Amino acid sequence: MTVEVMTTRLERPDLEALGAAVRVLEGESFASRLANLLGQQVQLAGRAVPSSARKIISAASEKALYAGLRAAIRTIDAKATPRAQIGLHKALATLSGAAGGAFGLAATLVELPISTAIILRSIAQIALAEGEDLSEPNATLACVEVFALAPGGPTGAAFEYFAVRDALAKSVSDAARFLLQQGFSNQSAPILVRLMAQIAARFGVVVSEKLAAQAVPVVGAMGGAAVNYAFADHFQGVARGHFTVRRLERRYGADAVRFEYDRLRRQLEQTGRLDG
Numbered sequence: 001m002t003v004e005v006m007t008t009r010l011e012r013p014d015l016e017a018l019g020a021a022v023r024v025l026e027g028e029s030f031a032s033r034l035a036n037l038l039g040q041q042v043q044l045a046g047r048a049v050p051s052s053a054r055k056i057i058s059a060a061s062e063k064a065l066y067a068g069l070r071a072a073i074r075t076i077d078a079k080a081t082p083r084a085q086i087g088l089h090k091a092l093a094t095l096s097g098a099a100g101g102a103f104g105l106a107a108t109l110v111e112l113p114i115s116t117a118i119i120l121r122s123i124a125q126i127a128l129a130e131g132e133d134l135s136e137p138n139a140t141l142a143c144v145e146v147f148a149l150a151p152g153g154p155t156g157a158a159f160e161y162f163a164v165r166d167a168l169a170k171s172v173s174d175a176a177r178f179l180l181q182q183g184f185s186n187q188s189a190p191i192l193v194r195l196m197a198q199i200a201a202r203f204g205v206v207v208s209e210k211l212a213a214q215a216v217p218v219v220g221a222m223g224g225a226a227v228n229y230a231f232a233d234h235f236q237g238v239a240r241g242h243f244t245v246r247r248l249e250r251r252y253g254a255d256a257v258r259f260e261y262d263r264l265r266r267q268l269e270q271t272g273r274l275d276g
Contacts, residue, residue, distance in 0.1 A: 010260055014248055018257065019274040021241035022264045025161040029151045030234050031209045034227065057208050060109045062200035064116040066187055069144050071117040112207065119232050120144065123239040130243035131250070137179035141172050141195070142246065146239045147203040160265075161245075162258060164202070171195040206234070 010018060028036075123143045124134060132139040149164055175195045182189075213227045248257045264274055 010248065010252060010256070014251070015260065017244050018248055018260055019264055021244040022261060022268060022274065024237045024241040025149065025151065025245075026265050026268065027151055030206045030231070033230055033234065034209060034213045053211075054204070054208055056109070057211065058200055058204035060112055061116075061204035061207050062196050064113040065144055065147060065196050065200055065203065067113040068117040068120040069140070070184060070187075071120070115228070115232070116147075119235050122232070122236055126236065126239040127243050130240075130247045132243060132246070137176040138172070141176055141179070142242070143239070144196075144199060145172060146235055146242055147206075148199040148201075149242055150202070150206060150234060150238045161241075162261065168195070168198055171198055206231070 120143060123146050124140075127134060127139060127143055132142070134140055134143075145165075145168060148168060149161060171191075171194050174191045178189060178191045186192075210227055210231050245257060245261065268274055
C-alpha cells in the first residue's frame with residue numbers, strides 16, 4: 001500500500017484561500033452557470049451549435065487570444081500597483097459583447113477580440129494583486145492560460161485543473177522562452193501557434209456557449225447583458241483561483257500545494273464541502 005506523506009503544511013489563511021480556489025477551478029462550468037441563470041433551454045441551444053460555426057468560432061477565439069496578448073504586453077504596466085478596476089473591466093466587457101447577442105455570429109467575431117482584451121486586462125490586474133511579475137513572459141502567458149482553465153471544455157473531455165496545466169506546461173515553457181529571446185514580433189512562430197491553438201480549443205467552447213445563449217429568442221436584451229456579465233465574471237473567478245495557486249506555489253513549493261489541492265478536491269467530490 002502506498003502512503004502519501006507531505007510534511008509542508010499550509011498556514012490556515014492560505015489553506016482557506018486554496019479551498020476557495022478549488023471550489024472555483026473544479027466547480028461549475030460556464031454552460032451550467034448559464035443554465036442556472038437563464039434556464040435549461042440555453043444549455044440545449046449550446047449543444048445545437050453547428051460544427052461549421054464551431055470551427056469559425058475556434059479560429060476567431062485563437063485570433064482574439066493573440067490580439068489580447070498583444071494588448072496586454074503593450075498596455076499593462078508590470079510595475080504598477082494593482083487597482084480596483086476589475087468591476088470596470090467586467091462592465092466594459094459586458095457592453096462590448098452586447099452587439100454579439102443582438103446581431104449574431106458576424107458581430108461576435110468582430111467584438112470578441114475587444115471583449116477578450118478587456119477581460120485579459122482584468123486577469124492581469126488579478127495577477128498583479130497576487131504578486132505576479134508581468135515583466136516575466138511566463139507570468140504574462142499565465143494570464144492567457146486562464147482562458148483554458150475554466151471548468152468544462154471540449155465535449156466529453158474530463159476536467160481537472162492540474163491536468164490541463166500539465167497538458168499546457170511544455171507549450172507555455174517553450175513560448176515563454178521564445179518571448180524572452182525574441183519578443184512578440186513573430187506571432188506566427190510555431191511555438192506560439194501551438195500554445196494558442198491549445199488554449200483556443202478550450203476557450204472556443206465557452207465562446208460557443210455564450211453565443212448560443214445569446215441567440216435564444218427568450219433571452220432578450222437583459223438576458224444578453226447577463227450572459228456577457230457572466231462571461232467576464234467566469235474568467236475573473238478562474239483567474240483568482242489560478243493566481244492564488246501560483247502564489248502559494250511560490251511560497252510553499254509546487255508539490256506541497258498540489259498535495260493539498262488534490263486532498264481538497266477529493267474532499268469536495270466526496271462530501272460536497274471543504275473542512276480544511
